[in-house]
Amino acid sequence: MSNANVLPVLEPEAVVPCCPPLTAASLSEADAVRMAAMFKALGDPVRLRLFSRVASHEGGEACVCDIQDVGVSQPTVSHHLKKLREAGLLTSERRGTWVYYRVEPSVLAAMAGMLAGAAR
Amino acid sequence: MSNANVLPVLEPEAVVPCCPPLTAASLSEADAVRMAAMFKALGDPVRLRLFSRVASHEGGEACVCDIQDVGVSQPTVSHHLKKLREAGLLTSERRGTWVYYRVEPSVLAAMAGMLAGAAR
């Protein structure tokens, strides 16, 4: 079995450089697709709760066992965490038996930046 | 019309007072449902483009005819604008033959505020 790279995840670097505030200019289709994927990742109550639990957890990271009590089964939690990872909002790292998740600040900043302009 | 709101259609007023930054505390289930509905509304490329076109349009408002060239049929545009309205992100007003949409700043501010904390 190959133990090389088991995570076919988006690289955060590729996602970051986006976008001007929404008030400044209308989005291109390509930018809209990229940004919509991030908003979509937070567009589910269970995912949003998981994300908020990671974000608010002591030390800025949490293992799955710390946050998995959100009312759905463990495989479903795993599935949602994978979605958040693929959207570039979370990163994960295995340490021993546990897998720790933490938020990717630059991606969050891009989303907040887009909205902040339009909210003035 | 009855205002009994058993349906998950959000009144803009009820949506505004939410929420602390994601780093501060984990969301309750009720708050997560409300906020996820807003993020979900921006989680589609067509809707995000429509929203950005309204937000960046001169005067802070736009009629449908100004923004409907996003690559889908006109009924689909109307459907997406309705979703954005139901999520509390846009308001609409009819003036003569045209319907004008504008962004709801307070709702945007709530979303940006949640993200800004976690992006630091």
Added chain:
DNA sequence: TATCAACATAGACATTCGTCAAAGCAGGAG
């Protein structure tokens, strides 16, 4: 070795979503 705990993956299923064509509605102009 065997066994357990933490987490991920596979497959199936019902529900939701995005899209379109067609029809409906509201206002302005003739």
Added chain:
DNA sequence: CTCCTGCTTTGACGAATGTCTATGTTGATA
């Protein structure tokens, strides 16, 4: 009145989504 334009609603369709159970994998411990 009739006709047209701008926009919404309806109904249908395939595709995507969220959830579960069952199974797999990884690492620690005995």
